[in-house]
Amino acid sequence: MLAELGVNSVDEFFADIPEALRLTRPLDLPAPLTSEAELVRHMESLLSANVTTRQALNFCGAGCYQHHVPVVCSEVNGRAEFLTAYAGETYEDHGKFQALFEYASMMAELLEMDVVTIPTYDGFQAAATALRMATRITHRSGLVVVGPVGQDKLSKVYDYVAPVATVEHLSADPVVPVPLAEIARHVGEDTAAVYVELPDAHGCVDADLGALAALAHNVGALLVVGVDPIALGVLDPPSAAGADIVCGDIQSLGLGMQAGGAHGGFLAVHDDPRFVLELPSRLFGLTPTGKPGEIGFRDVAYERTSLAARENGNEWVGTAAALWGITAGVYLALHGPQGMAELGDTIIDRTHYAMQTLAGTGLVEVPGIDRPHFREFVVDLAPSGRTAADFLKAMAQRRIFAGVDISAESGSQQVLLCTTEVHNQRDIDTLVAAVKEVLA
């Protein structure tokens, strides 16, 4: 090929790179593992230092949830076609467009909102964008965050809205929700949005969305709700109570844990141009083709995006989490309405069984035990006098990951536990027995 180009050496191609900018030595990297067999041995050896949640019983959640991943989800997202597709257009990648349209459509059914975006990076980004959208829609700059929200998510949101808004966070302990009257004191003419989560960061699902919506709408502010869609088989969609923007993460919907690497964010709004035109993500709309009965898919209002308009688009859009959208679609299609309802029931049941049996030991407290929880709850180690760090360490020695240490945030020796449909009663009994051993 060099001869074909009349070139003596590959070096000539780099003629435009000044000598002074050239690296004059080889990169200092480990010797290559050229054969696949050697690479596999190396990777297995390196990764074998991890203890997996098949080897240990895991009760950690806090934003990454151990739900069962239906194998059809993995089969579909492992298909070479989907895994390696780049940015083919409507014809070459018709299947991709349809799968993502269907994802958005199934999410729309769950959320009862007519517009759902192609996924953004994760739930953090979705919340951050939802709040920036609120400032653009309302031309206001005040944001009120109500109730417990994960520290990491708040960190992202604060950084992201900093150029355009100020945030007030009305936090709460696990025992009682933030009183409506207190919220009302912080909401006013400058408020762009009230933000609340369902389930919240302590697992509670008793936020009074209807009252919050009325409060917000009354002063011209939006209600933005962060929700885990896996709860919507048993919980009413936030839109029914008056949410204007609903956002969240789809990790629960068949993405798996991957050490916290498998997240995708969704944004849902009503089909109102004031909202739709503020979305930064791509939207795939259904369109007829030349052939009767045949449909295709194309970008909707593409000029909204930074790909079309650079800095004049909304925020930006880039490669984000499309394959996770397809995966979540498969998950919803597999479960259907009945599956989602049963799944939610099982999770609520097991969560409360765990709360009650743990509280029943007398060795820990479960603050807010009388509130309805979904999947997560706080356990306070005060009665035992032990620190959360000590407790988790002792439990890990018994091959139980007994929750996430939240004592730094809460100021008490507390852990956040998570129980899902994968934890059967025997697992929870195993947890409780180990807690008794460790704390007794």
Place this chain on the structure above:
Amino acid sequence: MLAELGVNSVDEFFADIPEALRLTRPLDLPAPLTSEAELVRHMESLLSANVTTRQALNFCGAGCYQHHVPVVCSEVNGRAEFLTAYAGETYEDHGKFQALFEYASMMAELLEMDVVTIPTYDGFQAAATALRMATRITHRSGLVVVGPVGQDKLSKVYDYVAPVATVEHLSADPVVPVPLAEIARHVGEDTAAVYVELPDAHGCVDADLGALAALAHNVGALLVVGVDPIALGVLDPPSAAGADIVCGDIQSLGLGMQAGGAHGGFLAVHDDPRFVLELPSRLFGLTPTGKPGEIGFRDVAYERTSLAARENGNEWVGTAAALWGITAGVYLALHGPQGMAELGDTIIDRTHYAMQTLAGTGLVEVPGIDRPHFREFVVDLAPSGRTAADFLKAMAQRRIFAGVDISAESGSQQVLLCTTEVHNQRDIDTLVAAVKEVLA
């Protein structure tokens, strides 16, 4: 649907089954694991009692070999299309036909024979059929098996040829091959075929095929050679020395171990109707379509088969091991001539390194250490005075599967060890160090 059929109950469909033959109680089976999540938990728990060859260092072979499985092999044979295809014909399953034609074609290059079948069950069946074919082709009934052959394979062959032939097995210890003169004494006018393996069951690759071919052909008998195709990057194809039928197992070619469950048999002959018309398996031939330059694939001489002619076909053909054929084709395509040659070299090198370092301990003997070996060799524990069973147990406690106990067959305390390209020098050194510990 019942209403549509005018039927009241599903029971009516079973009217032809006499009451006396009905099962009047439910089957006595374990309670069902209805949810996928529960099933996964159960299976993981059951199978976790296995110790895998990722957790232990494995030197067992004896018919099932731990070669590296290139991931593209698994990707292709895991494709839903290939994994679930049934018996679609040339048009519906064009891709399957082509992939199998290509498998046969690549095997043909390796074997230098023009006819290779769609895979049969396994190497046992291939050897058994090759020998029965020999009796049909020659109209004779004497079979002479030369040199070490695995006991299990012999068991299958003996059972299979019993109705039509008698077998003489000229066995050998690992130190010296069966002398040609002794073989000559057993070969005569009634001999249908001489059968020999390469590598043989002790890993030796020094059989003098040319001399055996001359011997057999001289009396009108065939030379049938069992070969592991993975050795043919470094070894001449048996046909070059005069083999008339070549058979064997393709397990080494990217199928993996699967606890001995992943086998496929091949049969190769020259393109001579006397041979081809005796093959029981399906053969896919290349054929032009109506469109210039386009090719299709169809069954060749289908009337040979039991599917066409019931008991008048050759033996029988049924569902066998097609997907493994496709897989082996992928393996050969990935390696190419250079890869196969390098692979063979590495295996020979490591085998002899292992033989020499083990012998170097002085604690064991390696009979036949001066003969060329490929992948397997015998280790005799006589110097240590230990039994093979004891030795293997002690090694297993060190997480090393140190070979297969062949003392029952050989009459001495011997184990058969296997080293492939997956065993690097460090692994072999680990083995030797453990042998020193155990036997010192």
Place this chain on the structure above:
Amino acid sequence: WNEQLIFDLGSPGERGVVPPASEPAAAAAGEPVRRSLRNRRNAAPRLPQISQPQVLRHYLRLSQETLGADLNIDIGQGTCTMKYSPKVNDTFVRSPEVSAVHPLQPVDTLQGLLELIHRLERMIAEISGLHSVTLQPGAGSAAIYANVSMVRKYHAVRGESHRDEVITTGFSHPSNAATAKTAGYKIITLQGGPDGYPTVEALRAAVSNRTAALMITNPEDIGVFNPHIAEFVRIVHEAGGLCVYDQANANGILGITRAAEVGFDICHFNLHKTFSTPHACGGPAAGACAVTEELAPYLPSPVIVRADDGRFDLDHDRPLSIGKVRPFYGVTANLVRAYAWISSLGAEGLRQVAETAVLNNNYLLKKITEIDGVTAPYAEGHHRIEQVRYSLADLHEETGVSSGDFGVRLGDFGLHYWTSHHPYSVPEPATIEPTESYSRAELDEYVAAMRTVAEEARTDPEKVLSAPHRGPIHRSGQDAMDDPETWAVTYRAYRHKYLGEQPPEVPRWIPPAGLPAKQRPPRAAHR
């Protein structure tokens, strides 16, 4: 697209994987050996030389040209329609606990697998009602062969080797006849009466003291259950023969009726098929043989036994055993899948499988026979069990479109059916079996496509006869496949026959003068 042959891809020096290289010390040990090999290969095999992404792309494209059961309403493979094989079961096979264990590693380190196989044996024993089970055979036909091999050994041990006949029926799978023949038996085939199965009288006429066994499929391959089956068994037993039940496809009778109640000595199941393991383009499959206590000593060796302490071990001390029929434990992957499948369903689930499959079949029977020109010969007015062998003879008569042509055109709709085993007992056959895995809407879609093609056969037969129109290739010819001068089953043969390349001269067997050549039977084609 028309994907090229792999030999047309790549270029010299390209490669897809690199094997590990020897370390210096290993190379030093091996180099003298390699150099002095008597039969070192000098001429590299003419394998393709291709990069990994090209190999992958080639096979992915071929996969897309293959109509897997996962991709269509695959109910046209009667006698052996694959039911849905749940994807979750494949994950167990891929787990290192199954994929990365060696069959001969110490049994203490294989307890999970041994327990699984043992449990599956017990499940199959219960499903058949028989005493003992082997899972060693590599597929259904291999299981039938194992059965006939046990029959042979049984009679030999009893000094009754004079029994040299096996009786089977025309609608039993050809492997019953073919394996028995391979095992050395003469075959007596009873043809079906008006209801598809042979009469008791026909059997009586065939049975004698030379009868080694009756090998029979029931329900017959046309979906009819022989109500006299217990009588058949009695007659053969009285004559001293054994009775071998081909239950490869037991889909329609799971939990309804069993080999034990009928009195059979031996039966077999295809795990691909009845227990949902996938067909994999034609294997690997797996077969299970179940036998009475009397025949248990003849089962293939070794046998998994459970010790008093609950641990599993292998018993190789089986003097009456027929020995090995397959390396090691059989097709482990499919044993794992079948175990998982049965575990997910339980007793009630298995019975629902049968009931649903039979309901679906009778629904199809009604709908398909409503298509003009399509009939369901035999057993008029009876319900069928799991499948029906339809006849397109009337349509063929009227339009000239054969069942083979019809099937090719159906492929344009992304659907497939199989005609029948040869020789055809039903004219212009089409064997369709829905199983429990398809919904009514899917069955309707299939019937609608059949109806469309039947319509086309009348209005535009040329369209049907010139199909495929939407396949990856056009219609190809069979003729070249039957002539030794023109067939080419490898690219190497193609080079020699068509591209003028000379085959190398190698030593080879020459037929002794006067050795008769085989008489070729009448030629046949697959569709």
Place this chain on the structure above:
Amino acid sequence: WNEQLIFDLGSPGERGVVPPASEPAAAAAGEPVRRSLRNRRNAAPRLPQISQPQVLRHYLRLSQETLGADLNIDIGQGTCTMKYSPKVNDTFVRSPEVSAVHPLQPVDTLQGLLELIHRLERMIAEISGLHSVTLQPGAGSAAIYANVSMVRKYHAVRGESHRDEVITTGFSHPSNAATAKTAGYKIITLQGGPDGYPTVEALRAAVSNRTAALMITNPEDIGVFNPHIAEFVRIVHEAGGLCVYDQANANGILGITRAAEVGFDICHFNLHKTFSTPHACGGPAAGACAVTEELAPYLPSPVIVRADDGRFDLDHDRPLSIGKVRPFYGVTANLVRAYAWISSLGAEGLRQVAETAVLNNNYLLKKITEIDGVTAPYAEGHHRIEQVRYSLADLHEETGVSSGDFGVRLGDFGLHYWTSHHPYSVPEPATIEPTESYSRAELDEYVAAMRTVAEEARTDPEKVLSAPHRGPIHRSGQDAMDDPETWAVTYRAYRHKYLGEQPPEVPRWIPPAGLPAKQRPPRAAHR
């Protein structure tokens, strides 16, 4: 086939999976809670009801209608052509050690993952020459955002928040401008001169004490390396600004030139792209940011640290950190893939990647510009680095076939290219980047297809303009996509707008009187 919408499949009561059911004691605990929920869902969501095999079949068919990089010669996605992503790397991701671990489980039980991430950070540090690395960003644009966020924090900490301008170039990826704008900056875009990059004078004119940073892609998106890049950096540094290097696509310069030698403060890489992780229809991806020692305190939190005993831990005590940009450690799966990819290649291998990619690109440049009507604007006579943005303006002029039309027709050959980001700086653009992953024969095949379409444009333009002819669907219209009355981004919206179904009345925000509505910018389409 034209695969139906999933809402048209299935029937009431069908389902694909069954969740575990509560045990009685758990149900007893949960039941009163469920009953008393304030917001219990009563109306079930209108999700489809489908069996598992139908769901699988549907998505398998959709996958077959998707042209993954594994399935074609996918060199038409210039700026970001995916290189081959070795299949072996996916297996590490699927292993339980990666797929089945929780990010917050005790760090002692995550040492394998932490070590891998730490090693990958050190590799990226070496490849960039910079001091510290974060792998937290979820993709390339997210990494650029993290970079600009660090810029903002850096200036804020130094009391220089008056710096409110970011300078970028017209050929830099749009996310440089867009993320900086999102972070609150005014954007100054320098347009390219005759060689594609802006002049030093243009930069001097733009720089001031309001300059927060220069954010620049180099090589530019048209494949030209700006030889004055060090001068650019010097000028910005002198003005007190930071320099941020967009090395999303460093494919052509791996081991050749680094951010460190040029003097940049910050750079980022796309791991999908430069380090071969797959694109996955548009993510998940992963981004890496590398910074100088001075900027290290601003990196996202937490940071992986190695203790003296060799064990890895997390340092959350990072007071200057911009905080989280992504949950947990980032897109772990792609970190694992990128680590494996770099490990398999080493230093020499990475340099070969760059050299081969550049050779391939210059080969293509020659071959493609030999096609009549196709040119390569800018930098006449220079070699290019990793890609070229071609122009089909002449062909369009002559035939009326636009680059968009041309691309649609190319799809009929199973190939794809992308035009360019908007606004188009090159008329009728086509951006093609071969990477190192394709052989000469494959490049030739691609060029041959382009030549064929160019030929068709001249001889039979209607054929090109009416494409696709071999796609799964026919040409569709864009108009409905731009009008709020007609767009339908979900099936639910479609029911409301087209099928006459009434949306439910729910409480919602009403714009206060007089609130201005957004002025829509000029409409745009994606191709």
